[in-house]
Amino acid sequence: MSNLFSNRVKKLRKEHKTPQKEIADALGISTRAYRFYESGDRFPDFQGLLILADFYDVSLDYLAGRSDIRERR
Template identity: 40%
Template structure:
């Protein structure tokens, strides 16, 4: 994940939703230039801005960050501390 990946993905999402930088910047309560700096990789949005962007475009943070979906679960079965057996 790089600043350019995040910026590129924000720009792509914005264009897919037929929004201008000005329109998206208004929804994010920021200046258009700040959004432009994100899109060109000059700056990186903070986590709260990324969450808002994800909500606006109905995507996950992983998608904005350019992470691929592996289809693997992040959870791993572990022994239950109460019974010593694995959960079902």
């Protein structure tokens, strides 16, 4: 993954007007840990990726920057 992940996850959060704490709670991590995802300093494990994809209803490929298509197939 790359900074594309952090940019996308931040963009999705802002589009949905979701507080960082709400997403962190869904992931079972601290808000500080979630901020590392948005800054590109850390990345979620596989389970975290699944939670984020479900939360925003996007594909894993979109989150990982492998596709520009958001919709799941």
